Amino acid sequence: MSQEAHSVTGIDSRKLLMWIFLASDCLFFGALISTYLIFKDNIPNPPYPTDRIVNGEFFHGLLNIPLTSVSTFVLLMSSVAMVLAVYGAQNNNLKMMKGWLLSTIVLGIAFLLFQVYEFRHFLHEGLGLSTNQFGASFYLMTGFHGVHVGIGVIILISLLFGSFRRNSLGSDTGFHIETAGLYWHFVDIVWIVIFTLVYLMPY
Amino acid sequence: MTAVLPLTVKENSNSGIWSWLTTVDHKKIGTLYGISGVIFFILAGAEALLIRTQLAAPNGTIISANVYNQLFTMHALMMIFLGVMPMGAAFFNWLVPLMIGARDVAFPRLNALSFWTFLSGGLLLTSSWLFGEAPDVGWFAYAPLTEKAYTIGKAMDFYAAGLILLGVASTIASLNFVVTIINMRAPGMTWFRMPVFVWMIFVVAWLLILSLPVLTIGLVQIYFDRNFATNFFNPTGGGDPLLWQHLFWIFGHPEVYVLILPSMGIVSEVLPTFAKKPIFGYSAIVFAGLSIAVLGFAVWSHHMFTTGLGPVPSIVFSASTMAIGVPTGVKIFNWLATLWGGSIRFTTANLFSIGFIALFTIGGISGVMHASPPIDTQQQDTYFIVAHIHYVLFGGAVFGIFSGFYYWWPKFFGRFLDEKLGKINFWLFFIGMNLTFFPMHFLGVQGMPRRIYRYDTDLGWDMWNQVASIGSYMLAVGMIVFLYAVWKAYKTEPNAPDNPWDAPTLEWATSSPPPEHDFDVIPVVHDRDPLWYNRDNNIVQEQVTDEHIHMPPPSYYPLLLSIGLLVGGIGLLTTLIISFVGVLLVFYAIWGWVLEPTS
Numbered sequence: 001m002s003q004e005a006h007s008v009t010g011i012d013s014r015k016l017l018m019w020i021f022l023a024s025d026c027l028f029f030g031a032l033i034s035t036y037l038i039f040k041d042n043i044p045n046p047p048y049p050t051d052r053i054v055n056g057e058f059f060h061g062l063l064n065i066p067l068t069s070v071s072t073f074v075l076l077m078s079s080v081a082m083v084l085a086v087y088g089a090q091n092n093n094l095k096m097m098k099g100w101l102l103s104t105i106v107l108g109i110a111f112l113l114f115q116v117y118e119f120r121h122f123l124h125e126g127l128g129l130s131t132n133q134f135g136a137s138f139y140l141m142t143g144f145h146g147v148h149v150g151i152g153v154i155i156l157i158s159l160l161f162g163s164f165r166r167n168s169l170g171s172d173t174g175f176h177i178e179t180a181g182l183y184w185h186f187v188d189i190v191w192i193v194i195f196t197l198v199y200l201m202p203y
Numbered sequence: 204m205t206a207v208l209p210l211t212v213k214e215n216s217n218s219g220i221w222s223w224l225t226t227v228d229h230k231k232i233g234t235l236y237g238i239s240g241v242i243f244f245i246l247a248g249a250e251a252l253l254i255r256t257q258l259a260a261p262n263g264t265i266i267s268a269n270v271y272n273q274l275f276t277m278h279a280l281m282m283i284f285l286g287v288m289p290m291g292a293a294f295f296n297w298l299v300p301l302m303i304g305a306r307d308v309a310f311p312r313l314n315a316l317s318f319w320t321f322l323s324g325g326l327l328l329t330s331s332w333l334f335g336e337a338p339d340v341g342w343f344a345y346a347p348l349t350e351k352a353y354t355i356g357k358a359m360d361f362y363a364a365g366l367i368l369l370g371v372a373s374t375i376a377s378l379n380f381v382v383t384i385i386n387m388r389a390p391g392m393t394w395f396r397m398p399v400f401v402w403m404i405f406v407v408a409w410l411l412i413l414s415l416p417v418l419t420i421g422l423v424q425i426y427f428d429r430n431f432a433t434n435f436f437n438p439t440g441g442g443d444p445l446l447w448q449h450l451f452w453i454f455g456h457p458e459v460y461v462l463i464l465p466s467m468g469i470v471s472e473v474l475p476t477f478a479k480k481p482i483f484g485y486s487a488i489v490f491a492g493l494s495i496a497v498l499g500f501a502v503w504s505h506h507m508f509t510t511g512l513g514p515v516p517s518i519v520f521s522a523s524t525m526a527i528g529v530p531t532g533v534k535i536f537n538w539l540a541t542l543w544g545g546s547i548r549f550t551t552a553n554l555f556s557i558g559f560i561a562l563f564t565i566g567g568i569s570g571v572m573h574a575s576p577p578i579d580t581q582q583q584d585t586y587f588i589v590a591h592i593h594y595v596l597f598g599g600a601v602f603g604i605f606s607g608f609y610y611w612w613p614k615f616f617g618r619f620l621d622e623k624l625g626k627i628n629f630w631l632f633f634i635g636m637n638l639t640f641f642p643m644h645f646l647g648v649q650g651m652p653r654r655i656y657r658y659d660t661d662l663g664w665d666m667w668n669q670v671a672s673i674g675s676y677m678l679a680v681g682m683i684v685f686l687y688a689v690w691k692a693y694k695t696e697p698n699a700p701d702n703p704w705d706a707p708t709l710e711w712a713t714s715s716p717p718p719e720h721d722f723d724v725i726p727v728v729h730d731r732d733p734l735w736y737n738r739d740n741n742i743v744q745e746q747v748t749d750e751h752i753h754m755p756p757p758s759y760y761p762l763l764l765s766i767g768l769l770v771g772g773i774g775l776l777t778t779l780i781i782s783f784v785g786v787l788l789v790f791y792a793i794w795g796w797v798l799e800p801t802s
Contacts, residue, residue, distance in 0.1 A: 007386045013309040016382045020412060024374060028416035031450060035424070035435065044441035130432035133441055140427065158797075 018179050022186045025148075029190050032141040033197060039133035047127045049134055049198070062122055065199050071114035072195050075149075078107035079188045086181045089174035094163070097177065101160045104184065108153045115146050138198070145194060148187045155180050225757035227311035228719060232318050233296030234615070239322055240289035246329070247281035248682060250274045252675055255639070259672035261660035271656035272339035273358075277332070279342035280362075283462065284369050285325045287596065290604045291465035292321075292376060295404045297615060299380055301710035301717060302398045304389025304726045309382040311755045312796065313375055319765030321372035327772050328365030331358060338362040341654065343451055343506075344425070346436030346444035351429045357776055359429060363422040364772040370415045370422075371768065377408035377415075384408075389709070391728035395489070398708045399482060402489045403468030406496040407461050413500070414457040421450035426775065445510060452503035460499045462596060463563075464492065466603020467534060470556045473610050474538055476706040477553035478545025481732050484537040491530035491537075498527040508576040509583045517576045524574035531567055535560060550704075551625030555606030558633050562598025566591055569644070584654075587647025593640040605632070605685070610704070617697030617716045624688040631681030638674025642667035707732030712744060720752045755801055764792035 007013060040049065048054075050061035081103040088096030119139070127135045159176055226232060254274050257263040266274065296314065300307055308314050331337045336358045340348040349359045384405050388397070424435040425447070434440030436447045475482045482488065504512060504520040512520075538560050547553065569591040573579040582588055605628070612620045651664050658664055702711035711734055713722050726744060730736035737744065767788030774782025 008388050009386055011386070013382050013386045016386060017310065017378055020378050020381055024378070024412045024416050027413050028420060031417045031420035035420070035446065038443065038446060042441065042443075129427070130434070133434060136427065136433035136435060140423070140433075 012175065014175075015179050015182070018182050022182065025186065025190075029141075029145070029193070032137075032144060033194060036137040036141050036198060039137050043132050043134045045132050047122075047125055047131070047134070049138070062125055062127060063199050064118070064121075067114070068118070068195065068199050071111055071118075072191065074107050074114065075111045075188055075191055078104045078111065079185055081107060082181045082184045086174075086178050089177040092174075098160065098163060101156060101163075101177070105153055105156050105160065108149055108156070108184075112146060112149055112153070115142065115149075118142075141194065141198075145187070145190060148190070152180070152184050152187055155183070222757065224762055225315075225759045227307075227315050227755050227758055227761070229296050229300050229308050229311065229314055230615070230717065230719075230721075232314050233293045233298075235318050236289045236296055236321070237293030239325065240286055240293055243281050243285035243325060243329070244287070244290065245682065247278050247286050248679065250278040250281070252679055254278065255672040255675040257656060258658075258668050260669065261658055261662075261665055263657050266656070268656045269339065272654070273332075273337035275654055276338045276341055277329075280328065280338065280366075282596070283342065283458070284366070285329070287462050287600050287604070288373070289321060289325075291407070291462070291600075292318075294400075294465060294469065294604070294607050294611070295380060295407075297611070298710055299383060299401055299404055300387070301614075301713065301721055302401050302708055303384065303387060303392050304709050304722065304728065305383065305387040306721045306725075306752070307755065308379050309387055310379050312758050312761050312801075313379050315758070315761035316764055317372045317376035317379065319762050320368055320375065320768055323765050323769035323772065324365050324368030324370075324372055327368060327769060327776075328361060331361035331365075336361060343455065344447075346425075346428075346442075346447040347438060349425050349429070349447075350437045352437075354429075359425060360776050363426040363429075364775040367419055367422050368768060368772050370419050373411050374415050377411040380404060381408045381412065389725050389728055392709075393728075395486065396728055396731045396733075398468075399471035399485065399488055399492075400465075400468030403464040403471070403492055406492045407464045409496055410457040410461050410464075410499060414454040417450055418454035421447055421454075424450075445507070448507050448510065449503070452506045453500070455506065456503040457499045459595075460495055462600045463603075464495070466559065466600045466607075467492070469603045469607040469610070470538060470559050471534075472706075472708060473552050473556040473606050474541045475732075476610075476704050477548045477550055477556075478542050479548075479705070480541060480545040481707070481735075482537065483540035483543075484533075485731060487533055488537050491533040494530045495527060498523060498530070502527055505574060505579070508579045521574055521576055525571060528567065528571045528574070535564055535567070550609070551620070551622055551629055552606050552610035552704075554626065554629045555602050555609065555632075558629065559599060559602040559606060562594055562602060562633075562636065566594025566596075566598055570595065582647060584652055585647035586643040586651045586653060589653055590640050590643035590647060593636075593643070597636055597640065602632070605629075608685075611710075612692065613699030613703050614710055614715050614717070616692065617699045618692040618695055619699055619703070620688045620692050624684055624691065628681050628684045628688065631677050631684060635674045635677030635681055638677060639671045640674070642670045642674075646671075702734065707735040709733055720754050723752075758796070758799060760792050760796040760799060764789055764796065767792055 009016070043049075046052075046054070046059045047062050048059050049063045052059045052061065081100045085097050085100035085104055088094070088098075088100060122135075122138075127138075129135055129139050159173070159180060162176075163173055223231060223235065226235075253266060254271070257265045257271060296308075299305075334357065336356045338344065338358045338361060340354060340359070344359065344362060347353060349362075384397070384401060424433070427433040428435050428437060428442070434442040436442045436444050438444055471482055471488060501523045502520060504516055505524045508517055508520075538556075542557070569587070573582050573588070573591070609620050609625050612618065646664055646667050649663060651658065651662070658668075697716070699715040701714055703715075704711075709726055709728070710717075712726055724744065726733065729740075729742070736742070767785050767790075769785070770788055771782045771785030774780070774785055
C-alpha cells in the first residue's frame, strides 16, 4: 500500500488506525460494562449473579468463579502465544510463527467453548436474555466480547492460511501479525476487566 | 501554478456512473457527500416548512398530530445526521488532504466505504417514511416511549438500525481522518502550521470516535428491548429510562460540537483571507478547540437537569457547561480581532462568515443562560430552546457551511458561484433566519411548549408564530436562489484561477479544480500561511516533476461491503435470515478487499 511511504510519525498508518480503533472500542465496552454495573444491585427477580437471600429465601448465585478462572487463564495463555507468534514473525522464524499462531487460535476457540458452556449452563438454570437485567446485560456484554474473540480467531486463521499459501513471511506478514496481535491483546485486556468487575468483585 | 498533468500519471476513467460508484478519490467522495448532504438538507427543510405551515395560524389543520410527531423527529434526525454532518464531511473530504499537502487520505478505500455506509444508513432511515413508520418520539428517543408497548410498529427499529449504520460510517471516516492528519502531512507542515480547519476536523474526528460507540450500545439495547423482550429501559420491568438518557447525551453533546466545529474551521479560513490578515491568536483558537473536545465530554447531563439528578450533579454539570462557554468565547474574540484593522472584502463567503459570528454569539449566549439549572427548568421543552439550537445550528453550522460553499466552489469545480445571487442568498438567509427563530425566544418565554402540533388562539402566540412561518418561507426562497446559483455556475465554462481570493492555505497552490493527484509536486511548507510566505519571499513552487505519481486504483468492494451492511440493517427490520445474508456479503467483500492489489 502506498500509505507506508507517507508517515510523518514513522508509525505505519495501519497500525495507528488499529490503535485509534481500540480507543473507540474502549468506550464500546465501557458502555456495556457500565450497564451491567448499574443493574447488578437492582435485579428484580432471580436468578442472581451471586448468592443472595431475598425475603428469607436463599438463591444460589450463577457465576462460577473457579470455572471462569480457568477460561480466563486460557485466554491469558493465548496472549502469551500471540506474543511468541509475533516474535517469530519479526525474527523471520516461520515455523515458530505458525506454531504459536496455531496455539493462539486453539486457545481462543477453547475460550469460546468455555463461553458456550457457560451460556448453556445459565440458560439451563433459568437465566434467559429477557429473564431480568442480569441476563440482559450479562449476555449482551459477554456476547459482544465473544464476538470480538470470534472475529480475532477469524483474522488469525486468515493470517495462518495466508502464511501457508505464500510459504514465506513476505514483506508484510510480520506487520499484519503484529497489528492483529494488538487487537488480540486488547480483547484479552477487556476480558480481564470484565472478569475482575463482574466475577471477582464482591458485592 | 497551472496544472501540467505529467504523462506518467496513471489516469483512471474519470466519468460515467461506474467511476463514481468505484471511486476512492477523496475529492469525488467529498462531492458525493456534498450532493447527498444538500439533498437531505432540502428534504429536512421541507419537513420544517410543513411544521411552520401547520403552526402559522392557531388551530392548524394541515397535518395530524401523528404526522406532526414524525415530522419534527425526522426533521431533526435528517438535519443532524444526513444534512449538516455530511455537508461538513464534504468539506473535510475535499480539504483535509489538500490543506496538509497530501495526495489522498491514508485509506482511500475506507473513505469510500464510509460514504457508501452513510448513504445506506441515510436511505434506511428515510425509507421509514415510505412505510408510514417514521420515528415519532423526538430525535433523542426518550425511553420508555421507545419501548414496544408505546411504539408498536417498526419506527424505532428504523431509528436503531439507521443510526447504527450512520454511526459505523462516521466512525470509519473519523478513524481515517485522524490517521491522515497525524501521518500524511507534507514536509514542513508541523502541527502548529496546520490550518485551523484541519485542527477542528481533528477534534471532530476524536469526538466521534469516542462518543459514537456509546450511542451504538444504547441503540443495540433499544433494539433488544423491542425485539428480544429485554428490559434495559423499561421501568415496569425493572429497567432504567435514565440510563438511555445518559448513554444518548454522552454521545449527543459531543455531537453538538461535531456539528459546529467544521463551520468554526471554515470561518477561521475565510475571515483571514478576506481581511488580508493572518488569523489572530492562532494557538488560542487551536487550544480553545482542544479544550472544547475535552469539556464536551463533561457537560452531557445539562440536557437532564429536569430529571432530578440532585444538587451535586446539577452544580457540577452547570459549572462545566458555563466553562465550555469560555473557549467558545475565546474563538469569537479571535475572529473579531482577525477582522479588526484588516482590509475587508465583503464577498458572499465573508458575509456568511461574519453572519456566523453574529448569529452564533446570540445562540451561544442563550446557551449559557440555560446552563443554570433553575433557569433551564423554566426553559426546558419551550420554544426558547428551539430558538437556541437553531441559532447555533442554522446561524452557526449552516452559515459556516454556506460560507464554505461560496469560498471553495471555484477551487472544487473551477467555477465561481455568482456573487450577486450569493448576496441575495445571504440576505434572504440572514433576515429569514432571524425572522424565523428570534420570535421563538419570545414564544418560549411566554410558555409555548415544543412539539405541540397546534395551539389555541387565546394564548397570545399567534403573531410571533406567523412571523416565524414567514421567515421560514424566506429561508426556502434563499435556498432556491442558492440552487439557481449552483445551476448557473454549472452552465458556465471553468474560469477560476488557482488562487482567486489570494488565500494563504495550500489547497490554493494547486489548480482549480485540482488534478486527480492533487499536487504535481508535494509542497514544502515554511510557514503557517504558506502561500503568503511564498508570495512575500518570492518563493516559486517547483513546476516540473518527473516522479511517477501512483494513485490508488478504483475499487467496488467498499460499495459491496456497504450493501452488505445495508442488507444486514434491513434484516434487523424484517427477519434475521436476511441479516445473515448481509453478513455473508460483508465477509465476501472484506475477502475481496484484502486480496485486491492496490498497486
